[in-house]
Amino acid sequence: MLVSLYRYNPEADNAPYMQDVEVEIPEGKDLMVLDVLNLVKEKDPSMSYRRSCREGVCGSDGMNMNGKNGLACITPVSDVVKNNKLVLRPLPGLPVIRDLVVDMGLFYKQYEKVMPYLVNDKPAPAIERLQSPEEREKLDGLYECILCACCSTACPSFWWNPDKFIGPSGLLQAYRFLADSRDTAQAERLENLDDPFSVFRCRGIMNCVSVCPKGLNPTKAIGHIRNLLLQRAT
Amino acid sequence: MGMNSVTNIGRNGIQDWIIQRATAYILALYTLFLLGFFVTTDVDYQAWSALFGQGWFKIFSLLALLSIAGHAWVGLWTVSTDYIKPAMPRFLLQAACVLVMFVYVVWGIQILWGL
Ligand code: SF4
Ligand code: SF4
Ligand code: FES
Numbered sequence: 222m223l224v225s226l227y228r229y230n231p232e233a234d235n236a237p238y239m240q241d242v243e244v245e246i247p248e249g250k251d252l253m254v255l256d257v258l259n260l261v262k263e264k265d266p267s268m269s270y271r272r273s274c275r276e277g278v279c280g281s282d283g284m285n286m287n288g289k290n291g292l293a294c295i296t297p298v299s300d301v302v303k304n305n306k307l308v309l310r311p312l313p314g315l316p317v318i319r320d321l322v323v324d325m326g327l328f329y330k331q332y333e334k335v336m337p338y339l340v341n342d343k344p345a346p347a348i349e350r351l352q353s354p355e356e357r358e359k360l361d362g363l364y365e366c367i368l369c370a371c372c373s374t375a376c377p378s379f380w381w382n383p384d385k386f387i388g389p390s391g392l393l394q395a396y397r398f399l400a401d402s403r404d405t406a407q408a409e410r411l412e413n414l415d416d417p418f419s420v421f422r423c424r425g426i427m428n429c430v431s432v433c434p435k436g437l438n439p440t441k442a443i444g445h446i447r448n449l450l451l452q453r454a455t
Numbered sequence: 456m457g458m459n460s461v462t463n464i465g466r467n468g469i470q471d472w473i474i475q476r477a478t479a480y481i482l483a484l485y486t487l488f489l490l491g492f493f494v495t496t497d498v499d500y501q502a503w504s505a506l507f508g509q510g511w512f513k514i515f516s517l518l519a520l521l522s523i524a525g526h527a528w529v530g531l532w533t534v535s536t537d538y539i540k541p542a543m544p545r546f547l548l549q550a551a552c553v554l555v556m557f558v559y560v561v562w563g564i565q566i567l568w569g570l
Contacts, residue, residue, distance in 0.1 A: 381537045414468075417533070421468035447472070454469045 222246050222302065224257060226268065227310040229317050237317065239308075246298070254286055254293040257307065258321075269320040277434060280369035284321050285310040290371040290432040312374035314383060327383045328370045334387060334413070335395035340406035356402035363397035363442060365435050366390060372429035372439055378422040385418035389429035389439030392420060396442035399449060411446075411453055420446055462549045463532045464525060471529045478522035485519040513567045520563040524556040 224244050229237035244260050246252060252260075255272055262268045270293075272282040277295035284293055286301040287308050298307060315323040341350065373379045373388035387395065395414060398404050414420050420443060429439040465471035496502050506512055531552045539545040564570070 378537075417463060417465070417468045417471055417536075419468070421472055422533075422537075447469075450469045451473075454473070 222257075222298070223306045224261060225306060225308045226261065226320070227317075228268075228320055230267070230319055251297050251299050254284075254296045254298055254301065254307070254309070255282055257298060258293060258309070269322050271322055278367065280367035283312050283369040283371045283374070283434075285313060290375045292369060292371070292434045295434060312370055314374045314380040315370070323374075325370060328368075328373055328388070328390070331373070331383075331387045331391040332368065332394060334419075335391050335398070336406065336410060336413075337394045337398065339398065339401060339404055340409075341403055342405055350403045352402050359400045359402070360397060362437055363393060363400065366393055366397075366437060367435060369434060371432045371434060372437075375428040375432045377426060377428070378424055382418055382422055386422040387414070387419045389423070389443070392423070392446060393437060393439040393442045396446050399446065407449075408453075411449055414446060415450055415453075420450065462546065462553075464528045471533075474525050475529050478526040481518055481522040482526065485515065485522075488515070507567070516567055517564065520560055524560050527556060528553065 222244050224242045226240045226242060227237060228234070228240045242261055242264070244257055246257070253275075255275060258268070258270055258272075262270075270282065270284070272294060273279040274281075275294045277292050280292070282293040283290060286293065286296060287303055287306075289301065290312060291301075293309075301307065309321060311317050311321045311323045315325065315327065318324050368390060370390060372393075373390045376389055378386050379388040395410065399407055399410055404410075423440070423443045425440060427440050430437075430441075433439070463471060465474050492498070492506065507516070532549060535545050535548050535552075539548060
C-alpha cells in the first residue's frame with residue numbers, strides 16, 4: 222500500500238513536503254492507521270507522531286487521514302484508504318512542530334478559558350456532593366471528551382479565529398460544567414461566553430460531529446449554551 | 456474576553472444573534488407577502504401605487520428596509536472580522552458598509568413617503 226506522509230522538520234527543511242512510502246500490509250489483516258505508521262517508523266525512525274494508549278483513550282494521535290480527522294489508533298485502514306493509498310497529514314489549522322506533531326497551545330488556551338473544573342463556593346459536605354441519577358445523566362455525552370482536538374481542527378470557524386472562538390471541544394466542556402448540578406458559577410460562566418466570538422462563531426457546519434471519534438455532539442451542546450444565553454438575555 | 460464590538464450593532468453575541476434571527480423572519484414575511492401580492496393581483500401601475508399608498512404598507516416596507524440594514528450589518532461585520540485581520544482595512548470596510556446602509560434607509564424613507 223502506498224502511504225503518503227506529510228513531512229516537516231523545521232531544523233532541516235525549508236518547507237513541508239509529502240513523502241511517499243510503500244508499506245507491506247500483512248496478507249488478510251486490517252491494520253489500524255497507527256499500526257501502519259509504526260511500520261513506517263521501523264523503516265524510517267525520523268518519522269514523528271504522538272501516540273500513547275493505542276486504544277482511543279488518551280487522545281494523542283489525532284491526525285488527518287485521507288482528508289478526515291480521527292484517531293489513528295482506532296481507525297481501520299479499510300475505513301479511510303482510497304485507491305490503495307493512505308494520505309496522512311497533521312491536524313489542520315494548528316502550527317506544525319514536526320511531521321504529524323502539532324502545537325496544541327491554542328487549543329488548550331481555549332479549553333482553559335471555559336474554566337474546565339467544578340466551581341462550588343459552598344462548604345464541602347462531609348462525604349461528597351450528591352447528584353440524583355437524573356442530574357448525573359445530564360453529563361452523559363459531555364464528560365467523555367478526551368481532548369483529541371479532532372473536532373476543533375475540523376471546524377472552519379476555529380481555523381479563522383483560533384484565538385477568539387472557543388471551538389467545539391472547549392464549548393462541549395463549557396456545557397459539561399454549565400449542566401453540572403453541583404456547579405455554582407453558571408452566571409460567571411455565561412458572562413464569559415457572551416461576546417460575539419466565543420460561542421457565536423459556530424455556524425452549525427457540524428464538521429465537529431462528523432469527526433468526533435467518541436461519537437459526541439458538540440453542536441448540540443453549543444445549542445444548549447445559546448439557549449442559556451438567550452434565557453439570560455431576555 | 457473576545458474582541459470589542461464597537462463597530463457592531465449588537466452589544467454582545469446574543470444581541471447579534473437575536474437581531475440576525477428577528478430580521479430574517481421579518482424579511483421572510485415581507486418576501487412572502489410580496490410573492491402573494493404578485494400571484495393574486497394583476498400588477499399594474501394602479502395596483503402597485505395603491506399598495507404603496509397605504510400607511511401600513513409603508514411601515515411594513517420601512518420595517519423590511521431596516522431589517523435588511525440590521526441583517527447586513529451583523530452579517531458583514533461577522534464576515535469582515537473572519538477574513539480581514541488588520542484593523543485599519545477592516546474598520547474602513549465596516550464604516551463603508553454602515554454608510555451604504557444608512558444611505559439606503561434614508562433614501563428608502565424619502566421614496567416611501569415621497570418626501
Ligand atoms: S457545528 Fe459549530 S463548532 Fe461544530 S464544526 Fe461547525 S461551526 Fe464548528
Ligand atoms: S469532542 Fe470529540 S473530537 Fe472533540 S476533542 Fe472531544 S473527543 Fe475529540
Ligand atoms: S494513541 Fe491514545 S487515542 Fe490513539
